[in-house]
Amino acid sequence: MGGYVESAVWLAYGPMALVFFLSLVAAFYYKPKWVGDPSEFRVCSITGMKVHIPAGSLIKANLWMAFLFLALGGVMAFGVAFTRWPVVHLLPDTLFYRALTMHGLAMLVFWIVWFEVALMYFTITSIIGARLAAIRTAWIAFGLMLGGSLVVVLTVLTGNADIMFTSYPPLMAHQWYYWGILVFAVGAFFACAVYYVTMAVAFREKVITGSLPLGVYGMSAGVTITLLTLFHGAVFYFPTWLWSMGLFQNIDVVIYRLIFWAFGHSSQQINVCMMIACWYMVGTLSIGSKPLNEKLCRTAYVLYILFICIASEHHLLVDPAISPAHKAFNTGYFMHMAVLASMIHALAVPASYEIALRKKGYTQGLFEWLKKAPWSNPAFSASCLSIVGFGWVGGITGVTFGTEQLNIISHNTWRMTGHFHGTVVAGTSLAFMSMTYYMIPIALKKEIAFPSLAKIQPWLFGPGVILFAVTMMFIGGFGIPRRHWDITFSEAAFSFSFNPIVSVGFIICAIGWTMAIIGGLSFVVIAIGSLLNDKEVE
Amino acid sequence: MFSLLCASPGFAEEAGGGSGLGYGLVFSIATLFIGGVGVSQMKYRDKTILIFFAIIGSGTYPSVNAYMANMSLIPKNTVTITASRYNFEVQGEAKVGEPTKVMAAATDVTHAAFIKELGVNLACLPGKGGTKGRDNFRIIVPQQAGTYKIKCVEYCGELHGNMSVDMAGEFVVKP
Structure with a gap:
């Protein structure tokens, strides 16, 4: 049954491995003839570092796309959320599943990847102060990603790909959907290549001497996982694409799901790496924090790279692909290798914030440093809320739900939805929002627009997401399924009703959704306003 | 150690292959290696943190055992x-x-x-x-x-x- 897939795996792996190998060889022998032109740099008034000016337009272009997709995902979120609430039940079933597919793709793939590419270029050019090598390739990457994402959006919105983000076969989308995804992925691969080439050039030109700053080290770990993830993505998307064109007769869904989650969960680990890098960078930029123990933090990043594929298997706990023994041992033991890394950061990041604030003289009692922290600085407050959201809402629940026993009563229920809104939205998205408040002034030399709105934005978005994520997990415990149009089963032949407390949960969720949507919308307004802002940072 | 105890001989047939013994061995060796290297590099405070993790982590052992016990039953x-x-x-x-x-x-x-x-x-x-x-x-x-x-x-x-x-x-x- 898996014959087609296996041969396709080789079809995909062969060229990709060759390209990877050749690019490694090229990077080794590449000798830059052109040494950085001093007129291409300016000195940043915030960090005092050199900033590469031509990289600015690339960062700007990538940020534009990120914010536009965040807005699109937000509109879809509104439709999805208020359809789930039985009192409103906004959309009909077809439109609901379409909106859900678009919401997943726009948020989990496009907003996050576009932002991550901007973040990659930002760290390498503005934090390290290197010149962005291969600018033309970076623009090609931008073009590929733009083309791919537009094709995907059009295919989904026209109703040709109502198959959810996971797109498990035999549910088949139109071939253009897979085209779009693949082209987007090739673009992202080019962006990663630009990052590494830039870093190699920076080492060669002695811009980087010694080891990388911790934030950039975290970004590099993220980019490394990106490469692994893209390979996994190619392994199943490529044959699936051929299948959608009728060239393959069958896709083995068991193998598809296995490899999909090596892609799907590893991609979340990219977000985690880059989010934690943002926490470190925002801490340094806002309060001058320094990591507690660099060696420990760096080890944690290495643990992510080494163990993320093993940890991804908790997605397969209800699958026949792996044996029960494997499941039990994996989720009982191996998963914790990656979890350990998160726990190291969970202690190290807040501790570094505390030490930095205590050094500023807030030493009275246990919590004076917390009371007098710069809460009105949107970057700092967003970062702190993101730590709370990721660690206490998304992370801890993820570890517990990931164990075999709890998973069996939680898999595919709203507990999962609540958990990953804690990690990806309250964690990653909020951390990226906090980073935006520094990226735009540093890389683009533009002031943040609507500063008073910016002060309250994290306080709307963060608590809003945390509120609905926790509530979703709570009522998910009563067995509310995820990806479900109508939990009242009004059109089903049988009648079924959940515990009445669920309806109270929905009201709390609705409050959280409203807060989060308003917070997200104000972020889009602030961010796009800042990109259009003429006011320069002095 | 715990993972070795978890592997029950009758279980492998029921699960359709894949006894836990191999995993247990690999895991024990990996833990010893990583733990040993880690602890030798650490300061007093970091060792305290590690012990804290170990206590939390040990909570998973009995639950894995319970699950395995259920899965190795002979169904009627x-x-x-x-x-x-x-x-x-x-x-x-x-x-x-x-x-x-x-x-x-x-x-x-x-x-x-x-x-x-x-x-x-x-x-x-x-x-x-x-x-x-x-x-x-x-x-x-x-x-x-x-x-x-x-x-x-x-x-x-x-x-x-x-x-x-x-x-x-x-x-x-x-x-």
């Missing part, structure tokens, strides 16, 4: 769930207190059978071109008699929200 009954758009077909019955093997597969697209009260949550996967896919199973010991509705928890098409569209799809547990 078998209940087969076959999912297709938009219905569940159930064959067989379970009895209170008797280990039951619940099998699940699908014939068209991916579905998932979920009965929270019984701890059944199984992906139902299709095979090649409309055939039944690989059987997915779980061993449960029902505690309460009754008729349970199976809910689909994997998106399977437009009417996924209302699966089952007729009165079938009931999981019966006899007293």
